[in-house]
Amino acid sequence: MTRTGSCLCGSVTLSADALPRLQACHCSMCRKWVGGPFMAVPCTGAVFEGPVKRYQSSDGFERGFCSECGSSLFFHPKGSDLHGIPLGLFDDQSELPFKAEFFIEQKPACYSFSNETRKMTGEEFETKFRSG
Template identity: 70%
Template sequence: MRRTGRCLCGKVTFSAEAMPRFQACHCSSCRKWVGGPFLSVPCERAEFKGPVKRYASSEGFERGFCETCGSNLFFHPIGSGLHGIPIGLFDDQSDLPFKAEFFIDEKPENYAFSNDTSHLTAAEFRDKFRK
């Protein structure tokens, strides 16, 4: 389903084909980036308009943010058509059940979700994007 959204200041807007779910990443980079687990919607054919800055955060992956307000916009495996877009940026967040958790082996012990989700370790997640 095509969905739209915007950053905090509204200068960056986007539309994307959102998969019908959201997920959490527990890797140390995501936790530093957002201050906790990164809750995102996997999307294809994402189109961003406005002052987007990109940052190569690790080998093969980049993150995007709004140059004006600093809102986190996406996590993107370079070379793929996928973007993980924060669920809070979407104008409509309905019908997006919580389905998966990544880097479960890096999740701190001080929190846990009670939802029944699938779990991938860091190695399993990286294997999905190896060429």
């Protein structure tokens, strides 16, 4: 399903084919990046328009943000068509059941979600998503 969205200031707009699920990443990098767990919708065919700044956050992965307002826009394994896009950017946030949590071992003890999710360690995540 194609969904549309925008950053906080509205300078960046996006459209993407969202897979019907929501997932959270608790890794320390994501928590630095968005200030808490990264609530992401996995998408293909993402198109961003506006002042997008790309940042290589680790080997093989980049993140994008709006250079005007700083909103986090995507997490992207380079060379793939996959973008993890923050839930909060989307105009329509319905029908995205919360399915999975990544880097569960890095989750701070001060919070936990009550949703029934598949919890994966960082090692399991790397095995599943890092190509090559």
